[in-house]
Amino acid sequence: MANNEIFSPAHTAPAASLDTLRFDALLFDADDTLWENNIYFLRAIEEFVALLVPVAPDPREVQRVLTEVEHEYIPRRGYGSRNFIDALHEVFRRFYSGADGRAFSLAIEAIGEQLLRHPVEPMPGVALTLATLAERHRLLCFTKGDREEQSEKLERSGLRVFFERIEVVEEKDTAAYQKLVRRRGLKRESTAMIGNSPRSDVLPALAAGLWAVFIPHRYTWEREEGRVDPHHRLIVTQTFSELPQVLSAVSVRTDALRQE
Numbered sequence: 001m002a003n004n005e006i007f008s009p010a011h012t013a014p015a016a017s018l019d020t021l022r023f024d025a026l027l028f029d030a031d032d033t034l035w036e037n038n039i040y041f042l043r044a045i046e047e048f049v050a051l052l053v054p055v056a057p058d059p060r061e062v063q064r065v066l067t068e069v070e071h072e073y074i075p076r077r078g079y080g081s082r083n084f085i086d087a088l089h090e091v092f093r094r095f096y097s098g099a100d101g102r103a104f105s106l107a108i109e110a111i112g113e114q115l116l117r118h119p120v121e122p123m124p125g126v127a128l129t130l131a132t133l134a135e136r137h138r139l140l141c142f143t144k145g146d147r148e149e150q151s152e153k154l155e156r157s158g159l160r161v162f163f164e165r166i167e168v169v170e171e172k173d174t175a176a177y178q179k180l181v182r183r184r185g186l187k188r189e190s191t192a193m194i195g196n197s198p199r200s201d202v203l204p205a206l207a208a209g210l211w212a213v214f215i216p217h218r219y220t221w222e223r224e225e226g227r228v229d230p231h232h233r234l235i236v237t238q239t240f241s242e243l244p245q246v247l248s249a250v251s252v253r254t255d256a257l258r259q260e
Contacts (some may be wrong), residue, residue: 016237021250023137023187023211028163029195030100030143030150030156034126035157039220040118043085047111048088056095066091070223078170080146084110113240120156130162132244141166142180144200172200177208186210192235194243198226206231213247215240 032038045066056062069087072106077083096104133139139162143150147168154160165184169176169249181188191213195201203210203226211233228234237246 014139014215019251020248021190023192023247023250024190025140025192026182026247027140027142027180027191027193027205027210028130029193029197029201030141030154031145031215032197032220033120033195033201033215034141034159035120036219037155038217038221042219043222044084044088044111044115044166048091048108050105051111052092052095053090055098055104057189062091062095065094071226077144079144080149081115082149083114085109085115088112107252111232120153122157122159123240125163125239127159127241129241130159132163135249138206140184142169142172143167144169144172161189169226172204174204177210179205181208181210192247197221197224198228199224202226202234206233211250213237213243 004035008258022172027084028034045063048066049062052062053059066087067092070084073083073087073090084242085216087110088111089105092101094106130139141163143166143170150168151166154163160166167180167184175237177193180186181191188209192213193201194213194215195203196215196217198214202212202214212231213235214228215237228236235246235250
């Protein structure tokens with residue numbers, strides 16, 4: 001996360017004018033917030049690059065073309081493991097000029113099968129923390145990608161029981177947050193989005209008038225990175241288990257709370 005500047009909220013008003021904020025609803029990202037995800041894509045890419053050595057010996061060129069294909073595919077086809085696997089096939093086709101690439105195609109499908117079946121295990125402290133937070137707040141899972149895949153991963157994780165609803169959208173931009181607020185009757189001034197992605201969790205949530213809790217993850221997908229600047233509705237914590245403590249410690253100016 002070297003390209004991020006991380007800040008915690010600063011409260012400079014006199015103590016007499018501060019009120020503790022009680023969050024009504026908490027929105028949670030799924031991949032790389034509740035469980036590991038991108039590490040499995042990185043492993044798949046490593047295996048794919050090794051597979052293509054006979055036809056594409058330069059790994060940097062393979063990575064470049066894969067990024068190019070993903071940028072082409074995602075706006076048209078969305079996110080998800082199956083679309084990623086299809087992207088691997090397309091990268092292979094752009095390098096391979098032989099008559100029969102069936103062996104490569106089968107190997108790519110094998111890589112994809114491992115990706116589709118990767119473990120979905122909650123990160124340390126996630127289940128216990130969600131159980132604690134569910135006693136005080138509405139919990140919603142707000143994620144993007146393939147609806148069936150994301151819903152199935154939440155069930156496999158064993159965490160579905162903690163969430164009032166799961167919302168899966170094609171893109172988590174400012175408009176998506178605004179629609180979610182209206183659809184679920186959320187109060188912007190007392191709703192927080194919690195996740196590891198500046199691009200999908202932090203920046204659009206703040207733009208939509210919500211709070212954002214940024215939990216940096218060392219393996220966040222580079223497409224999800226972004227610059228995080230100071231903001232009075234931004235909270236930063238290094239571990240999921242710290243959420244109850246940091247959320248209960250948020251204070252705001254009484255007049256600002258009324259205005260927002």
